[in-house]
Amino acid sequence: xxxxxxxxxxxxxxxxxxxxxxxxRWAMEEVGQRYEVMPVTFVEMxxxxxxxxxxxxxxxxxxxxxxxxxxxxxxxLHIAEAGSGLLPDDASGRARVVAWMFAAVGSIEPVVxxxxxxxxxxxxxxxxxxxxxxxxxRIADRxxxxxxxxxxxxxxxxxxxxxxxxxxxxxxxxEDSSLIELHANLSAYVERGKARPAFQRAFAAQKxxxxxxxx
Amino acid sequence: xxxxxxxxxxxxxxxxxxxxxxxxRWAMEEVGQRYEVMPVTFVEMxxxxxxxxxxxxxxxxxxxxxxxxxxxxxxxLHIAEAGSGLLPDDASGRARVVAWMFAAVGSIEPVVxxxxxxxxxxxxxxxxxxxxxxxxxRIADRxxxxxxxxxxxxxxxxxxxxxxxxxxxxxxxxEDSSLIELHANLSAYVERGKARPAFQRAFAAQKxxxxxxxx
Numbered sequence: 001x002x003x004x005x006x007x008x009x010x011x012x013x014x015x016x017x018x019x020x021x022x023x024x025r026w027a028m029e030e031v032g033q034r035y036e037v038m039p040v041t042f043v044e045m046x047x048x049x050x051x052x053x054x055x056x057x058x059x060x061x062x063x064x065x066x067x068x069x070x071x072x073x074x075x076x077l078h079i080a081e082a083g084s085g086l087l088p089d090d091a092s093g094r095a096r097v098v099a100w101m102f103a104a105v106g107s108i109e110p111v112v113x114x115x116x117x118x119x120x121x122x123x124x125x126x127x128x129x130x131x132x133x134x135x136x137x138r139i140a141d142r143x144x145x146x147x148x149x150x151x152x153x154x155x156x157x158x159x160x161x162x163x164x165x166x167x168x169x170x171x172x173x174x175e176d177s178s179l180i181e182l183h184a185n186l187s188a189y190v191e192r193g194k195a196r197p198a199f200q201r202a203f204a205a206q207k208x209x210x211x212x213x214x215x
Numbered sequence: 216x217x218x219x220x221x222x223x224x225x226x227x228x229x230x231x232x233x234x235x236x237x238x239x240r241w242a243m244e245e246v247g248q249r250y251e252v253m254p255v256t257f258v259e260m261x262x263x264x265x266x267x268x269x270x271x272x273x274x275x276x277x278x279x280x281x282x283x284x285x286x287x288x289x290x291x292l293h294i295a296e297a298g299s300g301l302l303p304d305d306a307s308g309r310a311r312v313v314a315w316m317f318a319a320v321g322s323i324e325p326v327v328x329x330x331x332x333x334x335x336x337x338x339x340x341x342x343x344x345x346x347x348x349x350x351x352x353r354i355a356d357r358x359x360x361x362x363x364x365x366x367x368x369x370x371x372x373x374x375x376x377x378x379x380x381x382x383x384x385x386x387x388x389x390e391d392s393s394l395i396e397l398h399a400n401l402s403a404y405v406e407r408g409k410a411r412p413a414f415q416r417a418f419a420a421q422k423x424x425x426x427x428x429x430x
Binding site: 051055056057066067069070071072073074075077078092095096098099100101102103105106107109110113114121122125126127130131134142145146148149 | 266270271272281282284285286287288289290292293307310311313314315316317318320321322324325328329336337340341342345346349357360361363364
């Protein structure tokens with residue numbers, strides 16, 4: 001039995017690999033772990049059976065035997081600890097990677113989500129454009145800080161790690177804006193992530209899954 | 216040499232223990248680890264020396280010998296792994312605690328931060344009240360989901376854990392609203408956290424530190 005990842009039955013990103021199953025798929029490909037996917041519809045996501053596994057009615061859920069996990073950051077960390085190649089060998093390096101994983105989820109993703117909310121949920125408000133400008137200023141500040149921290153390095157902490165999976169995926173959600181392009185090193189960082197064979201296999205898998213639903 | 220935690224020289228919460236050094240102090244008290252504090256001013260926080268340790272110019276930073284960590288979630292996890300009593304012994308329980316730590320930082324805190332931004336940064340905007348109502352609706356949804364997941368349990372995952380430190384601290388940042396009170400089990404959960412001797416020692420320490428600055 002392979003682990004099972006719960007994914008959108010019909011992803012709102014239409015196969016662009018921006019949903020949160022993507023970092024989990026990518027991590028699985030990096031460590032060479034096969035997996036199955038279980039689709040849920042939007043109705044199923046808010047039903048009792050799913051809420052018992054994912055308290056916020058979202059995807060992904062990761063199931064492996066008795067273990068049921070939610071939160072893509074925690075799932076990627078679990079995969080990284082069980083496999084090899086996604087965490088440094090030394091405790092300090094590992095703690096630094098975990099710090100950047102929390103930074104991706106807690107310091108970068110929230111402003112990206114605010115932008116998505118401003119666009120998709122508040123698009124009809126008369127104050128939409130003003131609010132979007134405030135949010136994009138906050139993102140620009142954070143990206144400036146991130147660009148500075150990355151500097152000339154290829155990856156956030158030494159070699160490629162679980163932190164890069166989370167961070168690259170979050171930055172990809174800004175690809176419809178010009179916010180990333182302002183920082184050549186961040187653009188190159190995202191492209192470096194996307195060039196990894198494991199990313200490409202994960203991307204192709206979610207895309208094929210999305211397209212199959214509409215054959 | 217004890218580990219050093221970087222804290223606000225003059226915390227904007229005025230000693231209410233809502234800043235992000237508080238979960239770190241609390242975790243240290245739970246595992247019985249002494250620590251030193253190093254204050255930084257708002258000017259110092261944005262200076263080169265601090266940015267090299269905390270890429271977003273925030274607090275806390277945790278330093279222990281050569282190890283320099285940022286992100287309170289990662290620091291609390293590091294303390295939990297080095298000490299005892301904050302993580303279950305079994306790998307599955309531990310992974311569940313990590314999932315709830317990411318949930319606290321990635322699924323609950325962002326809406327709490329949005330409310331703080333709406334109040335403190337957007338308070339003069341003509342659309343302030345409308346925006347605040349939207350944000351409070353989002354918080355209410357999340358708290359409903361959290362209350363449901365907690366149910367009748369005392370803590371998020373079995374015994375008290377590192378996840379409860381993060382979650383209780385985040386919920387405390389809503390104490391100026393009536394959002395928590397709507398859920399008797401969440402109110403009781405926060406009070407249960409605050410009743411722990413380790414919480415009280417940490418709270419007293421940050422309060423004494425704040426007050427000393429103004430003697």
